[in-house]
Each structure stands twice: as structure tokens, then as C-alpha cells.
Amino acid sequence: MTQTKAVIADDENQLRVHLKSLLLELWPDLIICGEAKNGQEALELIEKHHPDIAFLDIRMPGLSGMEVAKKVTESCWVVFITAYDKYAVEAFENEAIDYLLKPITDL
Amino acid sequence: MVNITRRHVFGSLSYTMLFSTFIALILTGIKFGGGFVENLIISQCIGISICSLVLTGLHLFRPANLLFMLVVVMVAIIIGTVVGWTLGSMAAGLSVSLFDQRFIPVIILGVMFGSIISYFFFSRERISQTEILVQEERIKRLTSEKKAIESNLRLLQAQIEPHFLFNTLSNILSLLDADLERGKSMLTDFIHYLRTALPKTRGETTTIGQEIEMIQAYLNIFKVRMGDRLGYRLDIPDTIKGYPFPPMLIQPLVENAIRHGLEPKIEGGELFIRGEKKGDIIRLEIIDTGMGFNEGEDIGVGLSNVRERLQSLYGGKGRLILEENRPSGLKAIIEVPHDAD
Numbered sequence: 001m002t003q004t005k006a007v008i009a010d011d012e013n014q015l016r017v018h019l020k021s022l023l024l025e026l027w028p029d030l031i032i033c034g035e036a037k038n039g040q041e042a043l044e045l046i047e048k049h050h051p052d053i054a055f056l057d058i059r060m061p062g063l064s065g066m067e068v069a070k071k072v073t074e075s076c077w078v079v080f081i082t083a084y085d086k087y088a089v090e091a092f093e094n095e096a097i098d099y100l101l102k103p104i105t106d107l
Numbered sequence: 108m109v110n111i112t113r114r115h116v117f118g119s120l121s122y123t124m125l126f127s128t129f130i131a132l133i134l135t136g137i138k139f140g141g142g143f144v145e146n147l148i149i150s151q152c153i154g155i156s157i158c159s160l161v162l163t164g165l166h167l168f169r170p171a172n173l174l175f176m177l178v179v180v181m182v183a184i185i186i187g188t189v190v191g192w193t194l195g196s197m198a199a200g201l202s203v204s205l206f207d208q209r210f211i212p213v214i215i216l217g218v219m220f221g222s223i224i225s226y227f228f229f230s231r232e233r234i235s236q237t238e239i240l241v242q243e244e245r246i247k248r249l250t251s252e253k254k255a256i257e258s259n260l261r262l263l264q265a266q267i268e269p270h271f272l273f274n275t276l277s278n279i280l281s282l283l284d285a286d287l288e289r290g291k292s293m294l295t296d297f298i299h300y301l302r303t304a305l306p307k308t309r310g311e312t313t314t315i316g317q318e319i320e321m322i323q324a325y326l327n328i329f330k331v332r333m334g335d336r337l338g339y340r341l342d343i344p345d346t347i348k349g350y351p352f353p354p355m356l357i358q359p360l361v362e363n364a365i366r367h368g369l370e371p372k373i374e375g376g377e378l379f380i381r382g383e384k385k386g387d388i389i390r391l392e393i394i395d396t397g398m399g400f401n402e403g404e405d406i407g408v409g410l411s412n413v414r415e416r417l418q419s420l421y422g423g424k425g426r427l428i429l430e431e432n433r434p435s436g437l438k439a440i441i442e443v444p445h446d447a448d
Binding site: 040105 | 269274332
């Protein structure tokens, strides 16, 4: 069985580190194949690595997480990360499978 | 000075006719003149003549002092009595002659009643003018109180942006594992910021220095969050740091520069805050090299609140100027009079 691959996108370095450590704690076999610090980078990494899951911060410079999800042509599950759940409905309209609320305390 | 309006003319004429009727009744009662009808006609004519002449005299000469006004009124009363009596007598079918035996008593009665009625009008006018002034003063006071309350309310409603709150907490949470010292220092900055930003923990008055300290804490937090994407410089001379300054006027401009200018820009940018005193004016500039004016984007509630608060605090003497910064970004300038506090 192939391992699950994920891309993480957040403009704040510390938050990427935090999410990565929480994910790996919960899911040691998960491969984080790319980390993006803006929307454009996230889109490029997704196209390049074909991950199974993309964790996208909603507010990012360049392209927002929502815009990235709309532009992605790969079939990949999207989990949005947001500071508050105002965006949840719109997130699911963009075929998000889930969303994470900041601060992410437990997965 | 008395300004004669249409209200004055109609009001005075109606009262005059009422008084004249009353005078005719009294004169008939004391058996003066030739009966009620004759007395009524002459009395009305005298009353209306005096009233018209007094109003015309005041309108034409616009007496600026009391003495001049009294002279105008007395002359108008005497002429009004003579003219009114002459017209009234003619209207009542009586012969008119200056040698009439009733001439002197009529003049005396006219001057007497005319003076009493004029005095009544003037005191009524003075009372109503005083009332108008009191009323205007009250409206002015209430309006300015309302504006102050509204502006305070907006200040109270200025909330901490949820993104800022939760992203900062997320960073602190992750730093507790990764770098405890930096986590502590970020938490200290956050507490410092909250003390000023939360209305209930904020002091009534503040100084430029205190506001700048709070903004520095705010920028330190963003420095951790944005890393190399944010650079900032502050140039506030020590001489102006002690000046009193309204709370939360600079902060919304800094927040705007970060949120709409620098955060959305992939490569980030610089923020420069400088202050100076120019004559009686304190001038603070918040300059960023971010996205600048964005078409269609609402850069606004925070900025329009700042503008309204400046207006309510300083009237036309305080202002917010927004300019394009070269080569990129926005320059926000606040100017307030120094002696206004």
C-alpha cells in the first residue's frame, strides 16, 4: 500500500512547524511532501507532488486557500485551516473534506 | 438689535387688535368718547397705526442700542396715535380738528396704552429670544455630547480582529514546544498589547509614548509571525513622547498597513512610523511599502473611525490624510493640534 502524501500551506512559518508536528504525531506514516508559504507556492507544490491531502490556510498572500482549492486540477482532499469558522460553509462549497480551527490544539 | 419677521408682524397685529378692543371696552366703561362702536373703531385705528409704525420704524432704523430704540418707539407711538385717531375719527364719521378738546387726552391715552403694549411686546420678545438662545445652546450641547458618545461607542466596539487573536495564540502555542523563550516573549508582547487594546483595561488618557510602546508590542508579534517578510522602524523623538494623545488612533492605521498592505504581499515589506511637532501641530506618519490603494477593496471601517474620531475630538483641526507611497504602499498621516488637550 502506498503511503499518504500531504502538502501544508500557511504563510506563518511557526504555524507550519506546529501543524506538521501535530500531524506526524497523529499519523507517523504521513509524508509531508511539500510546505508552501503562499497560495501560489501551494498550487505549484500540489501540481508537482500530486498529494492526497492539502492542508491550506485560508488567508495567505498571493492566492487565498479558497482560490488555491478552486484552481487545483489534481484530485486531492482539501482541509482548510482558519482562525474562525466563518468560512466553513464556503470551504465545503469548495469541496473541502474538513476544516481545522486555529489554534490547532488536538487533531 | 430686533429683527422684524413675518411672525412678529402677524403676532403683534393680532395682539394689538385684542388690546385695542379691551381698551375700547374700558373707555366705554368710564364713559369716555361716544359709545362702544365709536371707541372700538378709533381704538383699533390707533392701535394698528402705532403697531405698524413701531414695526416699520424698527425695521427701517434697526436701532442698535436701547436708547435709540426707545426714541424710535416713542416717536412711532405719538405719530401713530395722531394718525390713528384722525383715521378712526373719519371712519366713525366724526369731524377731525387739532383743536378738538379730546385731542390732548387721546394723545395721553395713546402714549400710555402704546407704551404699556410695546413694553409687553418687548419683554415677550426678550423672553422668547432668551429661550431660543437657551434652546440653541442646549441643542449644541446635546449634539456634541451625542457625537462624543458615538465616537466612544465606536472606540469600545473596535474589537480585536479574530485572525490576529487566534493566529497569535497559535504561534504562542507552537513556540511553547519549539522555543520557550520566544514563546514567553511573544506572550508578554501580546499581554502588553491587550492591556491597551481592550477597552476595559485601557486608561482614559494616554501619551504618544504609551501608544508607541503598544504599537511596538503589536509589531513584535507580527515580526515573529511574518519573519523576514516584515521590517519596521520607529522614529519618534523623545520630546513628543510625553504629549497626551487619544488612545487607539495610531493603532488602526498600523493594523491597516499590516493587514491590507504588507500581509497580503508575497514578499512582504517595510513599515516606518515617524512623528514630529511642527508649530502647534503634532504630525504622525505611518508609511508602508505594501499593496497600496487596492481598487474595490474596502480599506475602511478602521480608517473611517479614525477620521470620525479626529473630527469629534478636534473639529476641523485634526485630520487624517492618505497618500500613495512611492514606489509602493500607503502613507497615512495624522495631524492634531498640540494645545487641544
